[in-house]
Amino acid sequence: MKRILQLVLLLAGSTIPAWSQTCSVPVLKTQADVDNFSTSYPGCTVITSDLEISSSSITNLDGLRGITRINRSLKINYNPRLKSIEGLSSLTQIDASINIEDNDSLLNLEGLQHLVSLQGSIRVVEHQRLTSLEGLRGMTRILGSMSIGSNPALTSLNGLNNVTRVRGVSIGLNDKLVDLNGLRRLKEVNSPFYIGKNKSLKSLKGLERLEIADDRIEITENTALTSISELAQLKTVSHITITNNPLLSDCAIGIVCARAAFDQITISGNAAGCTSNQEVRMSTACMPQTLVRINAGGPDFTTATQKLFVADQYYAGIDRTSSIASGDILNTTNDVLYRSGRCSPSFSYNIPVVNDQVNVTLHFAETYFGAPGKKGGAGSRQFNVNIEGSRKLTNYDIFTEAGGALRAVQLTFPVTVTNGVLNIDFLTGAADLPRVAAIEVTASPTLIPLADGLVSGGVYSNSNYVSTARLSVKQVPSGGNQNANRLSYLKFQLPTGKAVITSAKLRIYGHNNENNTSIAIHAYGVNNDSWTEQAITGDNAPAASTSSLGSAAVNDVYKYHEIDVTSYVNAQRQSGDVSVSFLLNDPNKSSTEVVFNSKEAGTNPPQLIYQTTNVVQTPNSSARLGQEEVVAEIQEEQHSTVFPNPVKDHFTVSLSPEHAGPITFEMFDAAGNSHAIPAPQNSRPGEDAGVNLAGRSLNAGVYLLKIKSDAFAEVVKMIIAK
Structure with a gap:
């Protein structure tokens, strides 16, 4: 009995049924090779080699109806008379790739409809009469890449409707393809995604669910393309190329605006509105709304x-x-x-x-x-x-x-x-x-640098750091090691229009890289905007044209630091300059390196935040911009606190003494939904009040507790744990 049980377990664990016969098949080169397959390989249902079909005489694959699995790849290439592959209709699994290429009489891919997943890639290319991919309708997963190209009669990608993820995609030279609707469940592409030279393609309909493109996307030479709005949900991509689509005038969607801000995009040769990185970047759609x-x-x-x-x-x-x-x-x-x-x-x-x-x-x-x-x-x-x-x-x-x-x-x-x-x-x-x-x-209208650059001194003065993700400022006294000197440059494209800029703040994200001392980093105006980040070095970098515009004290804590540069920005605009450059320096020569994110860092880039409306922004000021009187702000209030935090069913609020009169509590979730909370009895300013949440259906997450009285209102962030 034990031996029988072991045999049953062995058979159950095998991926190939015990009754299946395997065989290794050379290239099938004639119709007779196909027709006589069951005679040449009696009982064979699983092919352990590649199955390669290549012949000038084969017209159908009916003799292969017994094949259920191919351990390696399926290759159907260069069969000019092949009209049908329905003879593969018993095939349910291919362990490697599919390559179907240059079969000019093939009309469709019926015969592959029972395939569900593919470990490798799929190529369907160079077919003069292929009109449909419906034969791939069972496919849900392609672990390799997918290439659909040079199929001039293909009108639709239907058949790929259930594929949600694929490594890479290439769709090109399909002359009658008008949209990509067959990819409507595709969410993720992990390698390059190419869409090019499809002369009837009018839109990217079908890519509405695409959220992740880990590598680059290239959209090029689609002469009828008018819209890429279907990529509005795309959240991740390394680089985007949009070139030579002559009818495409609007490409300012979210992901394009985001990549344009970091120059991680190439745009050229499209219609007005989408002719260059800068045009798109400065468009109304890409500016803050x-x-x-x-x-x-x-x-x-x-x-x-x-x-x-x-x-x-x-x-x-x-x-x-x-x-x-x-x-x-x-x-x-x-x-x-x-x-x-x-x-x-x-x-x-x-x-x-x-x-x-x-x-x-x-x-x-x-x-x-x-x-x-x-x-x-x-x-x-x-x-x-x-x-x-x-x-x-x-x-x-x-x-x-x-x-x-x-x-x-x-x-x-x-x-x-x-x-x-x-x-x-x-x-x-x-x-x-x-x-x-x-x-x-x-x-707030925010500009990201057109260019930023780091330059060095001493023996490194001829070095260029075009790809650095980090800017740096360090100056040593005369007689010190000049090789350690660092300066940083920033260049911004100024906004168009005639509205007066009432405030402009240069923001840089970084910290003191050597100790916890506060180092004063100064910003200077640079009238010469001809420098480029690809060429700037310590030897050719332009000199400052102004005295210090302002400074920020930078310690060891990473954060954004602001310097008011309003006067210089307005002076540049009034002179007709369309861009503005700044130099960051340490005039006190403190011999301490301060580092900042460059635009290449991908997060927290340098910014120029500007306002064109009168803004009340300075505490304790006697007047706001526009010469209108405004009452000074009061000193910082003492706020209430919540403990423990995170909370479960009960928590205590230590109430601020700023409150007066009846005190009310209200909670808001992250979506802004209100949850009324009965205030504890005898809640008094400056004292502790207990709150009971037991029995309330509140989801775990971040909440805001609003505490309000006749004299004071405040918001305390709290976390509700499961």
Whole structure:
């Protein structure tokens, strides 16, 4: 019995059934070789060699109907009279590759429909009459590459519908192929992806699910191609080439904009709008866009310049609005937007946005105090505004700021969001109730360098570091080792248009690479923009044209450091210069190396962030840009804390002494959804309060706990564990 059991186990573990016969087959060169296969190899169902079919006389493969598996590759090449491969219809497995090439009478691939996966690659190329790939409809996985090319009668890639991943792809010289719809389940390509010389290809329809391209993508010489929008979901690619597609005018999709920012793209020879890297990079589609506009207290409203303010949303707190039916609002052509507003003792907005620096513009108009037939005026309404937990306005008076009632006024604040939700709190101040007419959130316009370069001194002064991912600054005193000297250069393309730049900040990400001392890194203007990162060296690098524009203290902590370069950027624009260059240096010659990411680093590149609107951005300033008075910001508040954090069913809040009056709790998940939390009884400022979450269906993840009272509102990040 033991011996029988061992035999059964042995047979069950074998990948080839015991009743199968194997054989090694030489090249089948005649129709007789095919027809007599079962006689020449009696009982053979598994071929242990390549199965190669190559003949000027073979017309069909009907004699091979008994074959179920090929341990190596299938090669059907150079058979000009072969019309059908349906004789392979019993084939369910090929352990290596498929190569079907130059069979001019072959119409389709029926016969391969039972194949599910392929360990190697597949090539279907050079067929004059092939119209369909439907014979591959069973295929779900191709571990090698796929090449479909030089098939002038092929109209569709249907048959590849179930393939989700493939190593590399080449689709070229298929004259009648109009789209790529047969690849509609493809999500990942790990080697180069080539789409070229398909003269009827109008779109990349079929690639809507493609998210990962680990290597490069090349889209070239498709003379009918008008759109690549189907790549909008693509998240990863190393390099993109888009060349010589004469009807392609719009290629500014997300991944193209991202790669263009780092010069990891080649664009040329396409229609206007997609003719060069720089044209695409500076296009409206690639520049930062508005994230959200909200008509506080009102419905959808489109301005005279076609800006849509959506109906009031993302608000919380005391739900109360106010509006007037008519009345001329000065300082605007969008009167309707300012006639309505959200107005209550305490309310907030919790707006899902990207984690980045954004501009928050608040729109105000005083529609009651001081209006015709109404009482009051200056000082009648004074309220506070916190954004991301930081006080931005204290006792703000719309009437005074706007110069009277029924006048529009706007304030813009740059804010950095780190948790995916922008929190804006409107709190009662010295008089009456807060009121806001509209909220606008836009991404800060950010430029990535056209070029950046590192140059050295001493014996290395003729060296070029074009591919470095790291910039560096180090200066040693005279008499020291000049070989250690490093300087860095940055060049940016300035934005087009005539709007005045009210703020420009140079941002560089890095740290002190040698110790924890703070090193002052200075930025200088360089009027000579002719340098290139491919050629710049210490010997030919241009000299600074200005004194220091400003400096940043850099210690051992990796982070972005900012230097205000507004005056120099405006001077360059006014002189007609279309680009601006900077030199980073250590004039104190501290003999300490400070390193920064270059644009080649792929993350946290150098940036030039600019504003073209008046922005309130300096704490404790007596006036904001535009000569309008603004109340100074209060000092940093003492915030509440949560412990333990992460939390499960219970946690404790150590409440800030800044609070006064009744205290309310509210939680928001990463999507901005609100979860009301009953405030513990007898919650007092400066004391601990216990919170019980038991029985609540809250998913694990990051949450924001909003704690609000009559005097103060704050947000504490917390994590709920499973």
